Amino acid sequence: MIKFEKTFRQARILNHLKNFEEDTLTFEYRADPLTGRNTTVIKGMLNYVSRFLTSDQELINTLVEKTKATCPFCPENVRTKTPMFPKDFIPEGRIFVGDAVVVPNLLGHAEQSVLTILSKEHYLRLRDFTSRMLLDAFEGGAEYLKRLRRAAPSYFPVFIINYLPPAGSSIFHPHMQILARDKPFYLVRLYLEKSKAYYENHEICYWKALVDEKGDSVRHLFEINGVEWLVPFAPLRGLNEAQAIVKGKSNLLEVKNEEWIGLAEGLTKILRFYDEQGYVSFNAILISGPLDEHLGYFDVNLRIVSRPGIQPLCFTDAWALPYFLWDGEAVEEPEKLAERIRNFLEKAR
Ligand SMILES: [Zn+2]
Numbered sequence: 104m105i106k107f108e109k110t111f112r113q114a115r116i117l118n119h120l121k122n123f124e125e126d127t128l129t130f131e132y133r134a135d136p137l138t139g140r141n142t143t144v145i146k147g148m149l150n151y152v153s154r155f156l157t158s159d160q161e162l163i164n165t166l167v168e169k170t171k172a173t174c175p176f177c178p179e180n181v182r183t184k185t186p187m188f189p190k191d192f193i194p195e196g197r198i199f200v201g202d203a204v205v206v207p208n209l210l211g212h213a214e215q216s217v218l219t220i221l222s223k224e225h226y227l228r229l230r231d232f233t234s235r236m237l238l239d240a241f242e243g244g245a246e247y248l249k250r251l252r253r254a255a256p257s258y259f260p261v262f263i264i265n266y267l268p269p270a271g272s273s274i275f276h277p278h279m280q281i282l283a284r285d286k287p288f289y290l291v292r293l294y295l296e297k298s299k300a301y302y303e304n305h306e307i308c309y310w311k312a313l314v315d316e317k318g319d320s321v322r323h324l325f326e327i328n329g330v331e332w333l334v335p336f337a338p339l340r341g342l343n344e345a346q347a348i349v350k351g352k353s354n355l356l357e358v359k360n361e362e363w364i365g366l367a368e369g370l371t372k373i374l375r376f377y378d379e380q381g382y383v384s385f386n387a388i389l390i391s392g393p394l395d396e397h398l399g400y401f402d403v404n405l406r407i408v409s410r411p412g413i414q415p416l417c418f419t420d421a422w423a424l425p426y427f428l429w430d431g432e433a434v435e436e437p438e439k440l441a442e443r444i445r446n447f448l449e450k451a452r
Contacts, residue, residue, distance in 0.1 A: 105312050107336050108134040133337040135431075137297045137309055142337035142431030149434040152420070156342075157381045158412035166413070167226040167275060176220045176276035181206070185218075192254060198246050201239035205247050208280065215251060215258065215283035219243050222277050229266075229378035229385065232277070237367035244281045245363070248355055248394065251283060256395040259287040260355055267384040269410040269419070291390050295401055302400035310348050310402035322441045325372070325448065330365030332373075334441040340408045341433040342420055343380070343440060345373050347405040353398040355391040366405060376447045377409045384410040 110132045118126035131144040171177065175184035185206040187196035198205035202223050208216040219240045224231070244262055251258060260283040265272040272278075282288075287295060301309040314331045324332040324345065331348045338344035347369055352358050358366075370387070377385060387407040392398045411418050424430055 105136045105309070105316055107136060131436075133433075135335075135337040136313070137301065138293055140337065140339075140429070140431060142339075142341065142433055144433045144436055146436065148432075152411075152418075152434060155411050155414070155416070155418035155420075156409070157414070158383045159414050162415065163226075163383065163413050170275040171225045174225055174274065174276050176218075176274060176278060177225055178223045181220060185209075193247075193250055198243050200243040200246065202236065203239035203243040205243040205281075211282070212280070213282040213284045215260075215281075217244075217247055217281040219247075219279040219281065220276065221279060225276050227277050229374040229383060232371055232374050234364065234367040234371050237370055238363055240279050241363045241367060242360075244279065245355060245358070247281060248283070252356060252394050255285075257285055258283040258394050259285070259291055260391050260394065261288060261291065262355070262387075262389040264385070264387040266386070267410075267413065269384040269413060270386045287393075288390075291392075294390065295392060295398070298398075298401045308400050308402065310404065311350070314348055314350060321438045324441060324444055325369070326365075327368050328361040328365035330362055330369055332369045334437045334444070335406075336437060337431060338408075338433045338437060339406060339431055340420070340425060341431060342411075343377060343382070343409040344433075344437075345407050345444070349403040349405075352403045353392040353401045354394050354396075355389070355403060356394050357397065358403060370405075370407065372448055373407055373444070375451065376444050379447055380409070381412070382409040383413060386410060 112130045112132070114128045114130070116126050116128060117123040129146070133142045133144060134140070135142065174180065181204055186209055188207055190196070204220045206218055206220070208218050221240050222236055248260055260281060263280040263282065266277060267275065298309050305312070320333065322334040322336060324334065326332065329350050331350060333346055335344060335346045347366060349358055349362050349366070352362065366389070374385065385407055387405060389403065389405045391403050392401045411420055425432060
């Protein structure tokens, strides 16, 4: 059994909204069951920050037009304004799957740094992301990893989506990044180390145990083709964070077509929920163990969060506490978020 640990602390204030009567503020601290990292749940915070999460549609339209003029990822420019892979690595220069195009990143973030352009459209509302589009992008990414594995077997890959400037993207046009290093990114290393220790201590894979909890878990969302979707007990960042686990697959080359569909369809469900809430921007990560071995103690998994809206007031949720102090904060109880997502999906059926 996984331990879901919560502790509560309180502060007393004289509340001016209640005629300076004594009031008690409650803080809920949650330890991530795998890493022990703290996430503070602050009830009422979602309501407080919600005015920063909506967007100015006119401003978006202006930015779409402005950025389109010089966009290297629009279909008329992609063959002349993006780099190509060396012929001895990928003879065709770029990988095309449906509308997805995989190209090298000119200014990358790791020794293997690649972009997958997701769509011919320069701008998409979150409800416009389709399963087909995401599936093509994943297949393009997996094809790139296959070629990489042939060239050099030992890599730790991640797929990343930063969509629109509030999520850190410098280019509007929807795209996914594929980064691969011979050493894992810090979070991946932490998960691998902690998962291994959990396996040694409990004789079960943490990720399997987490999924098996779903029967009585109020945070479970849905399952598609062996991919389980849930809201994490202690979110990493906290704005509408959801998580997916690809059961029994420890690296991205082990993921089968059905499971890629499970990831793509699940993502579109979450994105439709975000869209309905008025959000326009998101980050997602899909993390993997090493490509050259199967690990019985680790499963490929994904996280997605919504980001603030596009407004003249440039509010960011990447403030000092999560950014520097590495603590988590949830703007509402994860169980409530799970309930809201489930209700939305039930209604949308
Ligand atoms: Zn474009």
